[in-house]
Amino acid sequence: MKDFMDNDFLLSNSTAKILYHDYATKMPIVDYHCHIDPREIAENRQFDNITQVWLGGDHYKWRLIRSNGIDEKYITGAGSDREKFQMFAEALPKAIGNPLYHWTHLELRKYFGYSGVLNGSTAEEVWNLCNEKLKSPQMRVRGIIEQSNVKLIATTDDPVDTLEWHKQIEDDSTCLVKVIPTWRSDKIMNIEKPEFAQYVSTLEKVSDIQIRTFRDVLSALAKRLDFFTAMGCRASDHGMDYIMYEPAQDTQIAQIFTKKMEGSALSAKEADQYKYAVLRFLGREYAKRGWVMQIHYGAVRNTNTAMYQSLGADTGFDCISTHSSAESIVNFLNDLNQTDELPKTVLYSLNPADNAMLDTVIGCFQGTAAAGKLQHGAAWWFNDTKSGMTAQLTSLASLSVLGNFIGMLTDSRSFLSYTRHAYFRRILCNLLGTWVENGEYPNDQEALGKIVQDISFNNAVRYFNFTF
Numbered sequence: 295m296k297d298f299m300d301n302d303f304l305l306s307n308s309t310a311k312i313l314y315h316d317y318a319t320k321m322p323i324v325d326y327h328c329h330i331d332p333r334e335i336a337e338n339r340q341f342d343n344i345t346q347v348w349l350g351g352d353h354y355k356w357r358l359i360r361s362n363g364i365d366e367k368y369i370t371g372a373g374s375d376r377e378k379f380q381m382f383a384e385a386l387p388k389a390i391g392n393p394l395y396h397w398t399h400l401e402l403r404k405y406f407g408y409s410g411v412l413n414g415s416t417a418e419e420v421w422n423l424c425n426e427k428l429k430s431p432q433m434r435v436r437g438i439i440e441q442s443n444v445k446l447i448a449t450t451d452d453p454v455d456t457l458e459w460h461k462q463i464e465d466d467s468t469c470l471v472k473v474i475p476t477w478r479s480d481k482i483m484n485i486e487k488p489e490f491a492q493y494v495s496t497l498e499k500v501s502d503i504q505i506r507t508f509r510d511v512l513s514a515l516a517k518r519l520d521f522f523t524a525m526g527c528r529a530s531d532h533g534m535d536y537i538m539y540e541p542a543q544d545t546q547i548a549q550i551f552t553k554k555m556e557g558s559a560l561s562a563k564e565a566d567q568y569k570y571a572v573l574r575f576l577g578r579e580y581a582k583r584g585w586v587m588q589i590h591y592g593a594v595r596n597t598n599t600a601m602y603q604s605l606g607a608d609t610g611f612d613c614i615s616t617h618s619s620a621e622s623i624v625n626f627l628n629d630l631n632q633t634d635e636l637p638k639t640v641l642y643s644l645n646p647a648d649n650a651m652l653d654t655v656i657g658c659f660q661g662t663a664a665a666g667k668l669q670h671g672a673a674w675w676f677n678d679t680k681s682g683m684t685a686q687l688t689s690l691a692s693l694s695v696l697g698n699f700i701g702m703l704t705d706s707r708s709f710l711s712y713t714r715h716a717y718f719r720r721i722l723c724n725l726l727g728t729w730v731e732n733g734e735y736p737n738d739q740e741a742l743g744k745i746v747q748d749i750s751f752n753n754a755v756r757y758f759n760f761t762f
Contacts, residue, residue, distance in 0.1 A: 298411070299399055304680070304720040309737065310727025317743040318719040321751040323444045323712055326758055327531060327588065327703040332449050332459040332473055334709075336466070340434045344424035345375035348401075349382060351707045353610035358394055359385045360610065370605055376421065383417035393679045393717070400713035405438065435709055439471050442712035445762050450531060451475040453482065453518040454493075454500045457525050464526075472762055474526040477585075480533050482515065483572050485554050486565040494555065508544075508551040508568075512575055519579050528758045529586040530576065535615065537591050539622035540566040541629070547571045570626075577630050580637040586758055587637045590674060591619060592644030614644050614676055620651050627659050627668075638664055638757065640700070642671035649686055653693035664757055666698030674705065678714065683721045697745050700754040719750055 296302070305311045341347045349355055349369075359369050362385040367373045369381070389395045402408040402420065406427050412420050427433055432441065439447070451457065455475070463473045481493045498505040501514035540563060542550075550564045560568075580587045596602040598611040623641065630636040636659060641652050649670070656668035672678070673686040690696050702718035704711050726742060729735045735742075754760070 299396070299403070304717075305724050305727070307724070307727045307731045309730045309742075310720075310724040312739065313723040313727055313742055313746050314720055317746045318723055318750050319716075321719075321747050323442060323715050324751060324754045324758075324760060325444055325447045325704045325712070326529070326700070326754055326760075327448060327450070327476065327705055328711075329450050329705070329707045330447065330709060331707075332451075332463065332475075334435050335439070335447070335469065335471070335473055336459040336462045338434045338436045338469075341428050342425075343375050343379075343428065344421060345379045347424075347428070347708060347710055348398075349375075349378050351608075353608060354394060355382055356610040358382070358389055358392070361385070362388065366604075370609065379421055380414065380417050383412050383420070384414035387411075387413045396680075396717060397711070397714060400717060401710045404713055404716075405433070405441075405710055436469060436471070438709045438712075444471055444712060446472045446474065446760050448474050448476045448529065448758075450478045451522075453477060453479050453515065453522070454496050456500075457522070460525055472526075472760075474528065475522055476588075477519070477522050477527055477530040478533070479515070479530065479572075479576065482511065483532070483534075483569050485550070485568045486560060486562075491555055491557075508548045508571075511551065511572075515572075515576070516579060519576075519583065523583050523585075527585070528760065529588055530580055531588040531590065532573065533593075534589060534591040535593060535595065536617045537589065537619040537622045537626060538566040538570050539625040539629075540570045541574075542567040542571065544571075573626070574629060577626075577637060578633075578635040581630070581635045584759065585637055586640060588640045588642070588671065590642045590644070590671075592617070592648065593675075616645060616647070619643075619648075620655070623652075623655055624658065627655070631659055636661075638667050638669075640669040640671040642674045644675055644677070646673075646677050646682060646685055649689035650693060653689050657694055666695065666700070666753070666757065669698075669700055669757070670694065672700075672702050672718075678705070678718075680721060683718060684725060687722060687725055697748060698753060699749050700757050701749045701751070715750075719746070722746065722749060 302311055305314055356369050359381050364381050368377050386395060386398060398412060402412065406424050408420060408423055410416055431437060457475050460473055460475055463469050482497060484490065494505055497514050501517045503510060503514040503517060505511055505514055547568055550560060550568045554560055577587055592615045593612050594615045595612045596607055597613055601609065601611050627636060643652060652670040656670055659668045661667045670690050673682040677686065687696065690699060702715050704714055723746060726745065730737050
């Protein structure tokens with residue numbers, strides 16, 4: 295029997311161990327998609343306690359605690375940080391097979407030197423140990439980033455954002471990590487939302503373009519795209535329930551926009567026609583600027599109305615959608631490709647049933663702009679589990695070219711989540727090692743090591759054209 299999470303954790307054969315220890319661990323991290331707050335990097339935040347680091351804004355952990363029947367007071371409510379930590383510690387032992395169990399202990403070992411097991415009985419010991427460690431300058435935000443060997447962080451930012459914290463970081467010579475924005479234009483696309491008109495007003499102010507028509511919206515977005523480019527942005531990210539294909543005439547889109555701004559309700563088809571027009575426009579603009587277009591789709595969001603009204607969005611009440619987007623995705627990509635305006639594109643589906651579909655779709659639109667111009671993105675959200683990552687990697691290898699894959703992303707609000715890259719790399723190395731030891735690939739360490747290091751770091755750097 296192996297020891298719990300020993301040095302060869304998840305590495306089941308000798309080839310996997312060589313690939314991980316001799317190749318994967320040497321590679322830095324590029325965090326090309328996350329949800330951390332750039333202000334906390336600019337101000338080099340120091341956390342008061344482990345609950346602030348772990349449970350503040352982490353809906354993965356909130357769902358785990360809720361599943362144990364714990365009152366919301368001790369999750370997102372008025373309970374003390376110590377009480378919330380205790381509830382998490384007591385819930386964790388039941389989460390066998392859940393990646394949260396692994397992530398938690400990887401973080402405790404790497405950042406706090408704790409090799410024990412977190413549970414209700416050890417919670418006080420862990421609480422005191424972590425809080426004492428958090429007093430160290432090395433455990434301020436920048437210290438965590440540096441000891442994680444992170445070279446670049448791409449945050450998620452709204453087109454109306456001033457990017458003032460990015461500018462402050464850029465001007466601070468003591469900050470050793472590069473932090474760049476990522477364009478997240480969901481709010482200008484979500485025309486069906488009640489807050490849409492107010493958002494248009496904000497866009498009007500920050501762009502200094504009077505918005506009266508749909509054409510004005512596009513002019514304002516183009517101006518903000520130029521600003522983001524000047525601030526080092528290399529990619530967009532779209533969070534969509536599904537990818538629609540609803541082309542319409544320019545006159546129709548103009549009428550839909552005017553109708554919404556006048557306070558009239560839109561049909562679902564009208565909303566999709568508007569969204570498609572914006573997405574197609576942005577795709578063309580990304581191609582002009584050499585950006586990467588990322589699209590995350592396949593979530594049913596805010597399913598629990600009572601809790602949404604109480605806590606708002608992104609609080610742990612979303613699930614996987616089974617909506618099929620295959621034809622729409624192909625039509626959208628083809629629309630841009632016909633005029634040579636298809637940018638490098640990464641597609642992420644929350645539904646693992648889409649793996650094979652995406653792996654065949656990307657093969658239809660590869661090109662000379664980059665090796666792997668079209669990418670099936672890393673296993674995302676409910677899929678960044680051991681089984682989910684293995685399934686995504688296996689499907690990609692079977693139907694496309696795994697060696698061109700851009701690898702793992704953190705997709706987190708926590709600065710301790712960089713151990714997810716180690717988790718991913720262990721799973722990757724074990725999969726490759728298994729194929730080698732089964733005689734499915736030559737035992738060529740040079741070739742295998744290059745694949746591991748490229749997927750871990752090099753491919754993403756080349757793909758996004760990152761510079762440090």
